[in-house]
Amino acid sequence: MILEDFLRINANGIYCRYGDFYLDPKEPVDKAIISHAHADHAVSGNNNVYATAATIAFMQLRYGKSAGKVIYSAAYHAPFNVGGVQVTFISAGHMPGSAQILMEYQSTRYLYTGDYKLQPDATCEPMQFVEADVLITETTFANPDTAHPDPVEEIKKLNDIKINILLGAYSLGKSQRLIRMINDYAPQKKILVHHRIMPINAIYQKMGFELGKHQMYGRKLMKTQEEWVYIVPPFTFDSYLRATGVKRLFASGWKNLQVNVNDTLYISDHADWNDIIYTINQTRPKQVWTLHGDGKQLKDYLKNDIFVKLLN
Structure with a gap:
């Protein structure tokens, strides 16, 4: 059964009360599961940090000792438990160490993508797909008119x-x-x-x-x-x-x-509209929850097929 309140947004960020942890909190918290090391997802000062080894290395370079008081490192596809929720990191293809966060609780699978991309990139691990009951996806470029060039x-x-x-x-x-x-x-x-x-x-x-x-x-x-x-x-x-x-x-x-009219360089590290739709098809969720962008167009597009909830 999907728990509609499995994740909630509060002043500190994305909170899972069933495991008493935050995903990519905006402010320092007691237990933070970090998807990747970009500053808008990985703040300093958390008491307990769970992340991949690469994410921890980048955080320690940037924050030093304040990267986290107690740090837990986990490899991709190596489940661990936080407050009764089983958590597994899945490669997100965004940057080295970037991880989708698969959370399994009471036989239901919730997959938080964090930032992700499908375009090939020789400088990070490729995006991997897993099936989930709920896909919690970023919608940074969730617009049918947006297609990233080659x-x-x-x-x-x-x-x-x-x-x-x-x-x-x-x-x-x-x-x-x-x-x-x-x-x-x-x-x-x-x-x-x-x-x-x-x-x-x-x-x-x-x-x-x-x-x-x-x-x-x-x-x-x-x-x-x-x-x-x-x-x-x-x-x-x-x-x-x-x-x-x-x-x-x-x-x-x-x-x-883009700073020039005639010379542009459109290189994105996020999923565009077609990538998001492809990810939904590969993940096969019963519900889609959206974050980090406007999910209204996605909700309208999927209205006859999949329930879409806008978390932000």
């Missing part, structure tokens, strides 16, 4: 830009994916990386994800036109608003983050 064709656009490029990207996940893709599909480019990104890259290397050639940014290097691509986090990208002698691009699935 990321390979997007990155190949860099081949046509012959001047230096200032490439904005989030430090964790996106930057590493771009480094690998540029090496694979625009190999004549020379990649420079902001100093805050380099320690993250080192964790990738330790986990066995090869990124390819890149080096630390040097001011003198960018003064020469040698088809440099300088990858920087958003705060640095914004400070170069009036930069000359470079083409400014921001890699994102969001239209509002």
Whole structure:
């Protein structure tokens, strides 16, 4: 039997009272199950943290000792128990260590996707599908008009830009994916990386994800036109608003983050509309609960087939 109150949203985030834990809490809590290490899903200061080893490594790099007082690491497909709820991590394909969180309670399976993507990515584990009674899915891009382009064709656009490029990207996940893709599909480019990104890259290397050639940014290097691509986090990208002698691009699935009319770089790490529908078909849920976006169009689309509840 599906418990309609299995998850509830409160001031701290997504709460499961049956296991007395939170999923990706917004504020520090006693027991936090973390899907992945991006800051909007993994806050510091929790007492007990449950996550994959990769997620814990990234959190410890970012937060140090405040990553969590007591940390429990679990591999994919290795069930563990939290407050009477059996929990299993399933690869989400979003970034290294990203996990869907399968919760089994009273013979009912609830699957929280966290952030996920279906597009191929050589810098993280691929998305895996499991069946569940309830699919709790992100709906960041749950719009029938949204279809992410082929990321390979997007990155190949860099081949046509012959001047230096200032490439904005989030430090964790996106930057590493771009480094690998540029090496694979625009190999004549020379990649420079902001100093805050380099320690993250080192964790990738330790986990066995090869990124390819890149080096630390040097001011003198960018003064020469040698088809440099300088990858920087958003705060640095914004400070170069009036930069000359470079083409400014921001890699994102969001239209509002594209900074040029003629040169765009639509590379998303989330599921688009077709990916969400495909995931529902693979998961075969009796109900779909939505989070992290507007699920109204999904609810309307599935109204004759599957019950959809908007949690946020």
